[in-house]
Amino acid sequence: MRRRPGSWDPLAWNGPWKGLLLAASVLGSCFQPAPGQTQTPVTIVLTPPSPVVGGNVSLAPQNPPQDFVLCSWYRSATAAETSRILTCFPHTPLVQQNGPAHTGLETAGPGCALHITGLTLNDTGNYTTLAPIPHGASGTHSNTLSVPCTEMLPRPTVTPNQTLVLENGTFTLRCNSSPSADTVLWLRDGASLVPSDRLVLSPDNRTLTVLGVTRDDAGAYQCEVRNPVSTKRSEPGTVTLAYGPESVRIDPPGPITLTLGSPLTLTCVADSIPAPSYRWGLNGTDTNQTGSSLTFNPMTLDHQGTYECRAHNPITNRTVSVWSNPCPGWHPAP
Incomplete structure (x- = not known):
């Protein structure tokens, strides 16, 4: 038989849901009975146990009275008329009477179940069911379900996503x-x-401070966040350690004997982050030449002497010089 539009379809629960967890824990009875009345607690089961935004959920009393004449659901921990979602009359067909708190997404099901479709964050809260004991008996069946919500987590981000720090510094x-x-x-x-003493976290773990930075602290940092329904990890935030220049040298090393008129390229090499700037000198005089390489083509007598390379790191503000004597003499040209 084809289902009526708007009827409850448990199979619809199998779709992908995003955003809201309704994790239920059953509390005590929803209110104190009036004098002369008794209350029988009713266990309420949440199905599925972890629904999410856009999905469906069912709040179903377990073992309700077999011959109850009506039951009501309230969006609160008390049975106030202003918070009444609906009242269900278990006739055939089932009759539903909507209350002031009905949003259009709630329907009654067999056995006094409450079905909510198209869940939103506003559906979090307390839900109370109330069913009078039939045939004039004194008392009611009732209970309250506390339904806290949590979202499907979005991907976190790490800021800043690029960090340049000095050795022994802090980031x-x-x-x-x-x-x-x-x-x-x-x-x-x-x-x-x-x-640790150097890796310090804020009370909520959302801020990481690294003290006395060493080269081992450089790398790709990520944060991972979790809740009962999702785990997400951020894109890396890169931490780079500024140091140097170190191990500065000129290639090829001197002394070098060249044939007059032949070409020569000198290259200054330095271990440095960030890459240093270079400046060249000859025989103690600044040549105004910059860049990591110095090329002569052809070499002349004016190029003979001792060359200096100065490597400067603008972040560490450190300058290191190295000298080479590539041209102490010449072979005659053939």
């Missing part, structure tokens, strides 16, 4: 994520970081 990274993330972890180059 701070921030993990930007939804407040509903209940766990925040930090990783460097894919390996988990453990807090």
Whole structure:
């Protein structure tokens, strides 16, 4: 038989849901009974146990009275008329009477179940069911389900995404994520970081501060956030350590004997981050030549002497000079 439009379809729960977790925990009875009345707690089951925004959920009382004449659902922990979602009359066909708190997305099901479709963040809260004991008996069946919500986490980001820091300096990274993330972890180059005297985390773990930076602290930093329904990891934020210049040399090293008129290229090499600027001198005089390479083609007598390369790192503000004597003498040209 074809289902009526708007009827409850449990098969629709199997689609991909994003955003909202409705994790249920059953609390005590929803209100104190009036004098002379008794209350029988009713266990309420949430199906599925972890629904999300855009999906569906069912709040179903377990073992309701077999011959109850009506039951009501309230969007609160008390059975106030202003918070009544609907009242269900278990006739054939089932009759539903909507209340002031009905949004158009709630329907009643068999056994006094409450079905909510197209879940939104506003559907979080307390839900109370109330079913009078039939045939004039004194009391009611009732209970309240606390339905907290949490979203499907978006991907976090690390700021700043590029950091250049000096040795022995300090840097701070921030993990930007939804407040509903209940766990925040930090990783460097894919390996988990453990807090220490130098690796300091804020109370909520969202800020990482590294003190006394060493070269081992350079790398790709990520934060990972978790909640009961999702785990997301950020794109890497790159931390680069500025150092140098170190191990500065001129290639080829001197002394070099050349044939007059032949070409020569000298290259200055330095270990430095960021890459240094270079400036060349000859026999103690600035040549006004810059760049890592110096080329002569052809070599002349004026090019003979001792060459100096000065490598300067603008971040560390360090300059290192190295000398080479590539042209102490000449072979005659053939």
